[in-house]
Amino acid sequence: DGGITQSPKYLFRKEGQNVTLSCEQNLNHDAMYWYRQDPGQGLRLIYYSQIVNDFQKGDIAEGYSVSREKKESFPLTVTSAQKNPTAFYLCASAVQTGAYEQYFGPGTRLTVT
Amino acid sequence: AQSVTQPDIHITVSEGASLELRCNYSYGATPYLFWYVQSPGQGLQLLLKYFSGDTLVQGIKGFEAEFKRSQSSFNLRKPSVHWSDAAEYFCAVGAHSGNTPLVFGKGTRLSVIA
Numbered sequence: 001d002g003g004i005t006q007s008p009k010y011l012f013r014k015e016g017q018n019v020t021l022s023c024e025q026n027l028n029h030d031a032m033y034w035y036r037q038d039p040g041q042g043l044r045l046i047y048y049s050q051i052v053n054d055f056q057k058g059d060i061a062e063g064y065s066v067s068r069e070k071k072e073s074f075p076l077t078v079t080s081a082q083k084n085p086t087a088f089y090l091c092a093s094a095v096q097t098g099a100y101e102q103y104f105g106p107g108t109r110l111t112v113t
Numbered sequence: 114a115q116s117v118t119q120p121d122i123h124i125t126v127s128e129g130a131s132l133e134l135r136c137n138y139s140y141g142a143t144p145y146l147f148w149y150v151q152s153p154g155q156g157l158q159l160l161l162k163y164f165s166g167d168t169l170v171q172g173i174k175g176f177e178a179e180f181k182r183s184q185s186s187f188n189l190r191k192p193s194v195h196w197s198d199a200a201e202y203f204c205a206v207g208a209h210s211g212n213t214p215l216v217f218g219k220g221t222r223l224s225v226i227a
Contacts, residue, residue, distance in 0.1 A: 004156075033214060040122070042203065042219035043157075050212060058214070090156055097214060099145035099164075099207025104156035 003027070004105035006091050011110045013085075021076045021108050023091035031097040032074035036060060037088040037107075046089075049074055050097045078110065085112045115140040117206045119218035126194050127226055134189040134221050136178075136204030145207035146187040147215065148178055152200045160202075163187060174198070199225045 004025045013019045025032065030051055035043040045058030049068040063082025068074050074093075078085045088109050092102040116139045126132055138144055145164050149157040161172025168180040178189045187204060201222050205215040 006156075040219070043217040045214060048214055088154075092157075097212040099209065099213075099215065101147060101159055101162055102157075102215060104149075104158070106156045107154070109154070 004091060004093055004103055006089075006105035006108050009106065009108060011108055013110070013112050015112055016080045017112075018080055019078050019085075019110065019112075021078065021089055021091075021110070023074045023076065023105060024072055025074075025091075025093040025103075025105075026072060027093055027103060028071070029093035029095055029103070030071070031094040031100070032068065033092040033094075033102060034058075034064070034066065034074070034076045035090040035092065037090060043090065046076065048097060078112075085110060114213070115144060115206045115208055115216050117204050117216055117218040119202075119204055119221050121221045122219075123222045123224065125224040125226060128196050129193050132189075132191045132194045132198070132223070134202050134204075134223070136187045136189065136218060137185050138187060138204075138206040139185065140206060140208065142209045143182070145209065146178075146180060147205040147207070148172065148176070148187075148189050149203045149205065149217075150174075150200050151203065151220075157203060160189070194223075194225055196225045196227070199223055 033048040034046040047066045049055040065077045091105040094100040094102045118137045148160040204218040
């Protein structure tokens with residue numbers, strides 16, 4: 001089955017720790033995205049990548065970092081510098097960046113206490 | 114840059130009633146438009162999309178949307194709502210050229226009552 005996987009579904013961390021969220025796709029898509037979702041805020045773009053070894057900041061990149069060493073993988077690290085890391089994180093991919101439909105993973109709910 | 118507004122934060126409809134969710138966009142040229150649905154705690158699923166051509170587009174789960182250039186709108190409709198339609202709905206707009214990612218609205222939460 002082609003699709004996007006995110007793991008784990010739920011993640012708990014102590015304040016001050018970095019945490020990495022996994023996102024893998026087997027759709028052979030060039031573009032990948034990370035969004036943060038908070039109640040009433042819609043989707044806010046954190047980072048996106050058009051191609052391997054390249055990525056761009058989105059609207060709320062502060063406190064986050066990414067890498068794109070393989071086409072299939074786009075992990076997101078939530079650093080201790082992120083002031084309010086508790087949220088639902090969604091990964092998506094598309095054939096290319098731009099006005100192409102995005103395919104979404106099931107999401108990871110991160111809770112930091 | 115493109116933008117999108119979903120004026121209704123929350124809508125409640127009775128099961129079997131018709132539904133219309135509003136979406137207004139801002140973009141200088143003909144946009145690419147999308148509607149997505151999200152069940153609680155899940156990812157987003159594409160319902161339908163408009164790129165060009167017929168302004169009335171059909172999607173999955175019995176949904177349709179109409180592109181109205183004069184009103185800068187792309188409203189989502191369904192003639193008869195089922196309880197399983199209760200979810201959050203997102204409209205998104207994309208630019209005709211360039212590599213700018215899609216811009217999503219803040220969403221409309223749909224509740225369905227018996």
